[in-house]
Amino acid sequence: MSADGVPGAALDGVPDALPDALIVAVDDQPEVRRLLADIFRARGRRLEGFAGGDRAVAFVREHADRVELVILDLDLGPGRPTGIDICRELRAAHRDLPIILLTGHGTIDDAVAAIKAGAEDVIVKDPYLEDKLDLSVEKIERMMAQVRERRRLEGENRELRAINQRLRRIAGRRWQIVGASEALGRIMSKVERVAPVPRPVLILGERGTGKELIARAIHHLSRRSDRPFVTINCAAVPETLLESELFGHEEGAFTGATKLKEGKFELADGGTLFLDEIGNMSMDFQAKILRVLEYQRFERVAGAESIQVDVRVIAATNADVRAQMERGTFRRDLYDRLAFEVIHLPPLRERMDDVPALAAFFLSRFREDVAGVSVDAISAEALDRLAAYDFPGNVRELKNVVERAVYSSAGRVLSGDDVEAALPPQRREPTSAELIAGFHDDPKLPLGARVEAFERALCKDALERARYNQKEAAALLGLTYDQFRQRYRKYGLRKE
Template identity: 40%
Template sequence: MPTILVVDDEGSIRRTLREILEYEDYAVDVATEGSEALTMLRETTYDAVLLDIKMPAPDGMEVLRTLADEQPTLPVIMISGHATIETAVEATKLGAYDFIEKPPDLNRLLVTVRNALDRNTLEVENQRMRQMITEQAGDLSPIIGESDAIADIKATIDRVAATEARVLITGENGTGKELVARWIHQKSGRADAPLVEVNCAAIPSELIESELFGHEKGSFTGATQQRIGKFEQADGGTLFLDEIGDMSASAQAKVLRALQESTIQRVGGGQPIEVDVRVVAATNKDLMAEMEEGRFREDLYHRIGVILIDVPPLRHRRDDIPPLARHFAQHLARRHGMQPRTFTDAAIQHLRQAPWRGNVRELQNVVERLLILADGDTITAEAVERHIGPSAPGDSLATDLIHSHEDFTEARDAFERAFIQHKLNAHDWNVSQTAETIGIQRSHLYNKLNKYGIERGD
């Protein structure tokens, strides 16, 4: 419950303001003079102050000057029955949130208080986010890799980070899309402002709009208090919409409107709220296919996809595996308080040949497992094979196909079916990416699926 301090030397005004605010479920304290108010403000945390100008010394303007030094983010609403334009201008320069004349208009008072509290809540959240970013900045992992793909990604980040262009990052789960988004923010002019991350796939569809745009108290069952959404939290900074391909149609429409108009509206709210947000989005889905199926808005795609960055799967950039493995070994050894371990050349070669369906995330998990469970000062190929399995899992399949079929056509069809299944699984059943990887048209691949009766889960 927000707590408001009312400072006025007129008892009737104090009582009136207190009754109005308490009826709206605010907690209210009162002070009769400036010196009492300053003492209370130094001993108690308040969310807003209603401050009369004409009081015995120190008057409201002197109190405001003190608060501008001691609590510059605290919203202060000045109230007076004798204010001049010059006084109002001076108060605004000192940081007053707004100016209300006596006797206060009820609706004007409540709207002003509500807006002041909104700003205070947002400022507190932004400070928390900035602190979190500052604490994490030293731990921001570098983008490790020696492949041409990683070099291209780094160059693209350097070129687009300083702009306001929206970026869409694509790639399979575990490839490092989140890291790319963090580096775009870190290298941008918004680096000192919040980076707010939202996993659209992890939020139930019925709650995604509240999560993104916030809601007003009582706007739906369970909305027991006002909530500031991710767009407002990211004001001045970057909003990272991870797995945007999983966003509901309703939320897509509202995100599109927010990007077009730079305003949002809380669930249950009636007033548009201006936001200054750079959106970076990511998805593991084929959004072109999603648009063809009517599950993703084409206009939203063009809004978020000004710059496209594709992060290839680890199996398509095997030159990155050795430096990544060594980086994880050093980093995880420090985290666990262990002595650094090195890999033999044969162990590195074994890691290079593994399929890595879970991409960089799987590699990190395997390296951590090896650090903890492998024996000796070095990690050998035998240890790698023991903890991730043989490096050539396709050999037994080829042998089975050879010995299971006498007819060439049957053997060819069986191999083709197994090959397509393997590639689809490797691409998490993304048909467009699979077709591109194996060098055939998507329609041709669909024909193959029908021909061999291949279905997900086979």
Template identity: 40%
Template sequence: MPRQFEQDNLIGQSNALLEVLEHVSKVAPLSKPVLIIGERGTGKELIAERLHYLSARWDQEFIKLNCSSLSESLLESELFGHESGAFTGAKGKHEGRFERADEGTLFLDELANTSGLIQEKLLRVIEYGEFERVGGSKTVRTNVRLICAANEDLPSLAENGEFRADLLDRLAFDVITLPPLRCRTEDIMPLAEYFAISMARQLGLEFFTGFSPVAIEQLMSHRWPGNIRELKNVVERSVYRRGSDGEEIDHIIVDPFASPYRPMSRVKTRERQQASSTNDHAPSQQAPADINQSEAIDTADLNQAQPLAISFPLDFKDHTENYEVELLKRALAESQYNQKKTAEMLNLSYHQLRGILKKYNLLEKA
């Protein structure tokens, strides 16, 4: 079995993952088509590799292709090959992925992005095991086990006419649906530790120092929309930025774009410009004729304000610091001591919150 497959081992002990692996073991020995459905970053390619290497074709070619990365004409040529002179720049015969994967397995990712022409030709290969190269008339026969993947709901696309229903029927001999990482919470820390140790080795560190309780809370509370791929990037980034100081990883850098200097998005810039333009064209408020009248309004507003539970004289600095400490403690308790959530509740950046907690010696208690 190839070393790369051994290194990219599927890690976890959650029931959701174990059910998927059992499903894979049952269908792998067959030469039937299989569909793998899952969100981005859930490991669809790893499952396809496992299907191949657990089958009788394990010692033959495992060819893969991302269908969303090529135009229709290039995808057609890559899949089925072309004859010399089939189109401008086509010098010599080119064998496509179906020919190269003969007797082995072909994995097609992002299948939902293929055109009707490609889907029609795929259907013929599945039904008859034959095709013609682009620009050719000779029938080429092939024996390929086809595994396809998508991160969309293919049955819904078929109902809306955006995907061939007959092709979906042919491909879906069996369907393996991968659970997102948020449904595999038991696997988050084993995966994080695996990625952290691998990154420590790449950096030449003697050992991985581990995650602090705060870092573990960050990892466990994040929703991971990018799933395992996002977790891998986040952990590797956090390990590399921490360096070799010998201390635990106490901060997980989830968003590398987080910065007080981050440029404003085009949408927000446009909204601000529109708001400014509206204010510029709005009729100006007429100044009060009598300044005493304005002062009277202000005084009325102040009289309606709730009185503060304070007594004078007082030390302004001590009083405001005590108020900030109490506010921080209440926000931390409300967010169950998740610093990221606390920062969001107080409309602060994560780094701003950490600075304030450090100022009041609350960082270790958080």
């Protein structure tokens, strides 16, 4: 029983137990509060009545998640805030809370002021108050149903965003870029800037520098992150099969084509296609890639239907693309199309500041992947030994060295000796200049031997610069392929 003698209506205070949904009424007349309580009790609602605004505002603030409607009398007596004042205060703190104002002498000015203050409706207190209130509440209930639906959707969106963030953190481990050097910072700034832009990217760098990791980071930070990320190493696929791998083929297109096959471009539709080692493609095949980049359209091998796709291409190569263009082995128009943004990945030897962070990361990952690993820290001596090595295999080689050292170590802290044992043997052949100088300093050596030593050194240097691609090495020396092959066999220049 309330203070006003109305069962189920606490008109002057806070009840002992509050239901889930509450109506709050502020009116200085007890009989009006009693009438409102009866009206809403019939609708299955609990009404909390207050004679003044201060306690009502405090109550709404405390139970904001349960109050679904506030009814305010416009005139609460001399010396008290008006219903419009209370309406403004409530609206500032609770933008979605429905508010109805009651007035004993409705005027247009009162109605305008109430609506400006944020009220949904203004009702005149007369013999038809109950009917008017019924109509107004029905209207507000429809409005509140929409508000509740919006809140539900907002809640779902918040939950989905949280799930998405968790999944991104999990997925992020697959492309995590580790390091704090200035060079890496500049690279990641480029990655973040170009990721949202739906244009091709060309990544240049030596083997093992992390070109695919950068490509994954671009995809992950793009608007295509929920779509496929498809990769292909163009150097690992014979060119006779590369067209089928990229564009697919129809059933019966060639011997062994027993069914239709979708190519990488189709599989990456809507997402990103990473073309690794694109510098190994022939000029003719580069023209086909250029056409797909331009028109996003292609045909399967032996197919007549033109297939439209939406694919962002990220290409990578460890070759010197500019030198290839000068030699005529890489199309300038393809370079121009791919080079919307060019990201150069420096070798690890040029960002040795990243070695400690990378080594710690690889140790952590190895401990997760392999049970029973005792090492949980890396000594300063071990880091010094790592920093003294130039890592021709770049980050990939550092990972292998750290894992071998951790695997072989018997202690809890990785030592310098552990790292030394895991490093490859320090074998270095003399450079061409050293060979020439050595033979030049020996006047007893015949001229022919000096010339052969010089020629062998030049051929070996060209092979190394061309990553043991004999055609490119021949072009670097201005020789035909057959001429270079004669010297290749003569000097035994196979890659060890």
